Amino acid sequence: MPGVIKGPRTLYDKVFQDHVVDEKPDGTVLLYIDRHLVHEVTSPQAFEGLRNAGRKVRRPDCTLATTDHNVPTSSRKTFKNVAQFIKEDDSRTQCMTLEENVKNFNLTYFGMGDKRQGIVHIIGPEQGFTLPGTTVVCGDSHTSTHGAFGSLAFGIGTSEVEHVLATQTLITRRSKNMRVQVDGQLAPGVSSKDIILYVIGKIGTAGGTGAVIEFCGSAIRSLSMEARMSICNMSIEGGARAGMIAPDQITFDYLKDKPLAPKVDSPEWKKAVAYWSTLKSDEGASYDIEVFIDAKDIEPTVSWGTSPQDVVPISGVVPGPDDFEDENKKKACIRALEYMGLEAGTKMEDISIDKVFIGSCTNARIEDLRTAAKIVEGKKVASNLKAAMIVPGSGLVKKMAESEGLDKVFTDAGFEWREAGCSMCLGMNPDILSPKERCASTSNRNFEGRQGAQGRTHLMSPAMAAAAALAGKLADVRKVDNLQQVTGKAPNQVELEPQVSEPESDADLEEIMDLDETSQGNTAPSAAPASSAGMPKFTQLKGIAAPMDRSNVDTDAIIPKQFLKTIKRSGLGSALFNQWRYNDDGSENPDFVLNQQPWRDAKILVVKGPNFGCGSSREHAPWALLDFGITCIIAPSFGDIFFNNTFKNGMLPLRVAEGPALDKIFDEAAAGREVEVDLPNQAIKTADGTEITNFEVEEFRKHCLINGLDDIGLTMQMEDKISKFEKRRTEETPWLDGSGYLKRNRKGPVQVQAAPVPKTNRGEEKGEPLEW
Ligand SMILES: CC(C)[C@H](C(=O)O)[C@@H](O)C(=O)O
Numbered sequence: 001m002p003g004v005i006k007g008p009r010t011l012y013d014k015v016f017q018d019h020v021v022d023e024k025p026d027g028t029v030l031l032y033i034d035r036h037l038v039h040e041v042t043s044p045q046a047f048e049g050l051r052n053a054g055r056k057v058r059r060p061d062c063t064l065a066t067t068d069h070n071v072p073t074s075s076r077k078t079f080k081n082v083a084q085f086i087k088e089d090d091s092r093t094q095c096m097t098l099e100e101n102v103k104n105f106n107l108t109y110f111g112m113g114d115k116r117q118g119i120v121h122i123i124g125p126e127q128g129f130t131l132p133g134t135t136v137v138c139g140d141s142h143t144s145t146h147g148a149f150g151s152l153a154f155g156i157g158t159s160e161v162e163h164v165l166a167t168q169t170l171i172t173r174r175s176k177n178m179r180v181q182v183d184g185q186l187a188p189g190v191s192s193k194d195i196i197l198y199v200i201g202k203i204g205t206a207g208g209t210g211a212v213i214e215f216c217g218s219a220i221r222s223l224s225m226e227a228r229m230s231i232c233n234m235s236i237e238g239g240a241r242a243g244m245i246a247p248d249q250i251t252f253d254y255l256k257d258k259p260l261a262p263k264v265d266s267p268e269w270k271k272a273v274a275y276w277s278t279l280k281s282d283e284g285a286s287y288d289i290e291v292f293i294d295a296k297d298i299e300p301t302v303s304w305g306t307s308p309q310d311v312v313p314i315s316g317v318v319p320g321p322d323d324f325e326d327e328n329k330k331k332a333c334i335r336a337l338e339y340m341g342l343e344a345g346t347k348m349e350d351i352s353i354d355k356v357f358i359g360s361c362t363n364a365r366i367e368d369l370r371t372a373a374k375i376v377e378g379k380k381v382a383s384n385l386k387a388a389m390i391v392p393g394s395g396l397v398k399k400m401a402e403s404e405g406l407d408k409v410f411t412d413a414g415f416e417w418r419e420a421g422c423s424m425c426l427g428m429n430p431d432i433l434s435p436k437e438r439c440a441s442t443s444n445r446n447f448e449g450r451q452g453a454q455g456r457t458h459l460m461s462p463a464m465a466a467a468a469a470l471a472g473k474l475a476d477v478r479k480v481d482n483l484q485q486v487t488g489k490a491p492n493q494v495e496l497e498p499q500v501s502e503p504e505s506d507a508d509l510e511e512i513m514d515l516d517e518t519s520q521g522n523t524a525p526s527a528a529p530a531s532s533a534g535m536p537k538f539t540q541l542k543g544i545a546a547p548m549d550r551s552n553v554d555t556d557a558i559i560p561k562q563f564l565k566t567i568k569r570s571g572l573g574s575a576l577f578n579q580w581r582y583n584d585d586g587s588e589n590p591d592f593v594l595n596q597q598p599w600r601d602a603k604i605l606v607v608k609g610p611n612f613g614c615g616s617s618r619e620h621a622p623w624a625l626l627d628f629g630i631t632c633i634i635a636p637s638f639g640d641i642f643f644n645n646t647f648k649n650g651m652l653p654l655r656v657a658e659g660p661a662l663d664k665i666f667d668e669a670a671a672g673r674e675v676e677v678d679l680p681n682q683a684i685k686t687a688d689g690t691e692i693t694n695f696e697v698e699e700f701r702k703h704c705l706i707n708g709l710d711d712i713g714l715t716m717q718m719e720d721k722i723s724k725f726e727k728r729r730t731e732e733t734p735w736l737d738g739s740g741y742l743k744r745n746r747k748g749p750v751q752v753q754a755a756p757v758p759k760t761n762r763g764e765e766k767g768e769p770l771e772w
């Protein structure tokens with residue numbers, strides 16, 4: 001079979017291979033997905049697609065939904081239901097839409113009235129839904145978090161969410177293998193967050209593009225599961241598809257008694273542990289990229305700019321453009337300094353802050369809160385702070401923290417103690433920075449406007465954020481007097497969290513699950529248009545191309561969070577590049593290229609810098625480009641998830657390396673002349689038809705674009721292979737069938753009912769071959 005690795009294999013190779021349902025000669029793989037997490041932001045359009053096509057959710061037992069991005073983090077004492085509690089119309093609509101969808105499709109759901117609700121990447125591991133050796137996906141880029149268990153976990157766009165809901169598979173390709181090995185002992189005050197910030201500083205935000213990173217080495221092995229999750233969480237900020245860590249005794253101990261893990265000491269548990277123990281890279285396995293780091297070189301690390309690669313040790317100073325050789329980086333540095341309101345040469349410790357945010361899927365677990373509490377215990381936050389917030393990652397983290405008295409420690413020190421949610425990590429809820437406010441944050445992204453329009457974010461560890469709260473400015477946690485309690489975690493220091501047990505009775509279950517008798521089973525609710533919205537065809541495209549001379553354009557910049565609250569795919573064009581395109585008063589910024597003629601009518605975007613579309617998995621980014629009229633983006637490289645998402649919308653992202661060809665295309669664009677993209681002949685031409693360069697495109701993707709094929713319909717024709725795979729999976733890894741909640745009354749394996757192939761699927765309509 002093509003792509004099968006002969007000889008020693010990496011952890012990634014093994015997990016990937018174990019999930020191949022089918023593989024084509026061109027390397028296109030149909031990959032089985034064991035675990036699907038769903039949240040309110042990236043799922044409405046996917047469920048709508050299912051409904052429109054009359055499709056079911058194939059594996060409700062392998063799907064877990066929660067609401068996290070939009071939820072207010074204010075007290076829920078008066079909470080009755082979402083309709084009454086969420087004040088913002090669009091946030092409420094999005095949460096209520098999820099609630100309707102989980103009822104209609106019969107999915108397990110942790111809503112706001114459920115103690116187990118929380119950030120999707122916190123609740124999966126907490127429940128034992130995330131298990132070693134599984135494939136885990138979610139319409140969210142930080143799905144990489146779950147790779148800490150030795151699972152292959154990655155973010156997907158909304159079209160792929162629909163694909164997984166319908167088929168429990170994804171169409172994908174093998175990624176490159178990358179190894180980041182960190183050896184040695186972490187110094188006091190240095191945590192796993194510092195490791196990952198340091199790594200991203202070294203490799204850059206595009207360093208892992210196209211790769212899955214395996215984190216290994218003695219420093220990684222010494223970390224607790226929660227610390228490992230913080231590292232894998234931010235693999236996406238290093239550009240990687242996923243991060244993975246080989247499971248070991250620390251992993252198995254963490255999973256003991258988690259509600260959805262096999263019962264400890266049962267035959268299933270023993271079988272599972274035996275299998276999980278094989279999940280490590282073989283001696284001599286080869287990697288495409290290797291990075292070696294000595295733990296002792298890592299200091300507490302802080303970001304200064306607007307990209308997660310903009311980091312320095314806390315003992316350092318704000319860099320200036322002269323510190324970079326690369327032209328793109330010089331330009332990015334000038335922009336970042338201006339945005340952040342900083343001057344080169346300023347000592348990091350002299351930067352005063354307005355707010356502190358301890359939360360997010362990177363650092364809102366119980367260990368993070370314990371660490372921060374130790375720093376602030378008996379002290380007060382600085383008087384210059386406008387707010388200091390602690391936002392636990394889940395209701396269970398909150399409960400556990402309260403049982404340990406941490407809430408009291410924080411509130412005594414002057415922090416606000418909040419309810420679980422994404423909160424000010426991205427501010428889709430009421431928690432945001434005001435313009436120019438500066439925040440010490442334990443989250444993972446410091447993009448322009450990330451925590452609020454014109455807000456300024458400095459990324460750091462929970463210990464560093466706690467130290468900053470006390471100082472009212474960025475501070476070195478190593479100088480805090482009770483530091484001895486806040487060190488990198490050696491194996492003997494790993495603390496295991498109290499276990500959460502499975503509800504015993506149906507009454508218990510109803511109490512915590514907010515179950516509702518209106519649940520209607522896994523039906524496709526409405527008699528809707530017969531086929532899912534397929535793709536428009538893409539063959540030749542000739543049109544005005546807009547030039548953009550920027551690198552690392554993230555999807556937050558392409559479309560900021562306030563526009564993600566829609567439950568539709570359409571109408572986003574006016575919000576495209578919102579922060580750059582409009583002034584504060586809402587008028588157009590005349591300097592922005594898409595506000596100028598002839599580029600207002602651009603059909604193509606030509607980007608000179610690398611890593612376009614990095615960051616979040618929001619498919620709203622391609623939807624906004626498409627709605628504006630842009631169907632092709634030419635750039636040296638792309639964020640992996642964005643790259644996938646564009647194809648799913650009939651768009652063509654083209655990689656053209658930095659050099660004379662890209663310069664020529666850029667110059668044509670800048671001169672306002674048309675550019676032609678010829679997909680069948682794989683060529684980019686000037687307006688008069690002169691070829692500028694050829695481009696590469698994967699065969700399968702080209703085929704789908706040219707024929708406008710809906711790949712869900714194509715995948716459903718692989719029913720035999722998917723069912724066969726599932727049968728084998730049930731025999732080999734029975735613990736993966738049925739989420740524990742549904743399993744309790746189950747006799748034998750979950751009955752999987754495959755949805756029929758709709759008669760109107762686009763491939764059939766067009767007489768396309770059934771093979772893909
Ligand atoms: C809303 C979601 C698409 C997004 C992501 O993919 O990361 C969000 O979680 C974020 O952190 O920006």
Ligand code: SF4
Nearest residue numbers: 142360361422425426
């Ligand atoms: S990165 Fe922030 S917004 Fe995204 S899932 Fe994590 S906590 Fe939520």
